[in-house]
Amino acid sequence: MLIAAVRAAGLVKRYGNRTALHGLDIEVAPGEVFGFLGPNGAGKTTTIRLMLDLIRPTAGTIEVLGKDPRRGGPQLRRRIGYLPGELHLEGRQTAADLLAFLAARRGGVRAGRITELAELLDLDLSRQVRKLSKGNKQKVGIVQAFMHDPALLVLDEPTSGLDPLLQHRFLDLVRAARDDGRTVFMSSHVLSEVQEVADRAVIMRGGRVLATEDVDDLRKRALRNVEIAFGGPVALADFTGLPGVRDVSVDGSVLRCTTEGSADALVKAAARHTVHSIRSTEPDLEEIFFAYYGGRE
Numbered sequence: 001m002l003i004a005a006v007r008a009a010g011l012v013k014r015y016g017n018r019t020a021l022h023g024l025d026i027e028v029a030p031g032e033v034f035g036f037l038g039p040n041g042a043g044k045t046t047t048i049r050l051m052l053d054l055i056r057p058t059a060g061t062i063e064v065l066g067k068d069p070r071r072g073g074p075q076l077r078r079r080i081g082y083l084p085g086e087l088h089l090e091g092r093q094t095a096a097d098l099l100a101f102l103a104a105r106r107g108g109v110r111a112g113r114i115t116e117l118a119e120l121l122d123l124d125l126s127r128q129v130r131k132l133s134k135g136n137k138q139k140v141g142i143v144q145a146f147m148h149d150p151a152l153l154v155l156d157e158p159t160s161g162l163d164p165l166l167q168h169r170f171l172d173l174v175r176a177a178r179d180d181g182r183t184v185f186m187s188s189h190v191l192s193e194v195q196e197v198a199d200r201a202v203i204m205r206g207g208r209v210l211a212t213e214d215v216d217d218l219r220k221r222a223l224r225n226v227e228i229a230f231g232g233p234v235a236l237a238d239f240t241g242l243p244g245v246r247d248v249s250v251d252g253s254v255l256r257c258t259t260e261g262s263a264d265a266l267v268k269a270a271a272r273h274t275v276h277s278i279r280s281t282e283p284d285l286e287e288i289f290f291a292y293y294g295g296r297e
């Protein structure tokens with residue numbers, strides 16, 4: 001039998017009388033990029049901490065690379081690259097010294113690997129870690145998670161604090177890890193970044209799995225909020241009933257709507273008028289949840 005990279009069965013975590021996880025079942029296949037999506041408080045960080053044995057389950061089981069995290073010891077930890085959601089880097093040592101120290105603790109890393117990652121992420125290794133900005137601290141966190149080429153990467157909100165260019169570079173790193181046969185478990189509250197790199201995603205809310213999705217399917221249904229400014233007033237009737245277009249409103253020469261999947265019908269209808277500008281933004285996760293799973297709670 002193939003050993004799952006991560007397997008949780010009936011996983012429950014309570015903090016006092018608050019239940020953070022209500023019996024989680026997930027299975028992540030080796031070599032897969034797995035998105036763990038949910039708004040704040042969904043239980044993502046709790047699940048990740050259980051995977052790393054930073055906290056212990058109230059009930060149920062969790063296995064990482066076929067081992068119980070409680071019993072895997074340093075051998076198991078070396079095979080995992082972990083980026084915590086909140087990084088506290090306050091030391092006086094430079095990023096280079098800190099990374100060299102962590103690399104030695106993990107039994108060494110390939111020569112040149114740290115510099116290669118630092119260059120890719122545009123990180124100055126000579127600076128004291130406590131003096132780095134939030135985004136640069138996040139880069140140190142990413143480098144230490146990837147540097148020893150672990151079998152499993154566990155990344156808690158990895159792109160938080162990174163500007164869009166670096167978010168793209170980071171996603172390239174994730175793809176490279178997958179191409180190398182590594183498994184990536186990545187939490188996020190941004191659907192679009194998960195859509196870009198993941199193969200499958202679990203969508204969490206309130207400590208429960210709301211849905212498990214094939215990311216290709218999610219991509220086909222992607223929602224966008226669209227605003228089009230025309231050269232003059234337009235009629236609402238020209239834009240109602242178009243396939244994949246909903247929640248249409250017209251305010252003088254500005255049209256607002258939501259598209260699901262292809263924007264083709266909308267673009268063709270708009271092209272009959274003079275178009276000044278088009279703005280398309282990703283709805284936040286709550287809005288997407290409501291549109292996809294509104295009736296399911």
Ligand SMILES: Nc1ncnc2c1ncn2[C@@H]1O[C@H](COP(=O)(O)OP(=O)(O)OP(=O)(O)O)[C@@H](O)[C@H]1O
Nearest residue numbers: 015018019020038039040041042043044045046047
């Ligand atoms: N140490 C703790 N003590 C008490 N309650 C906690 C603790 N850690 C988490 N919780 C609660 O458990 C629930 C799940 O939190 P968790 O941090 O796992 O969610 P999350 O999906 O990671 O959200 P975030 O993105 O905000 O970290 C929340 O209701 C949170 O308030």
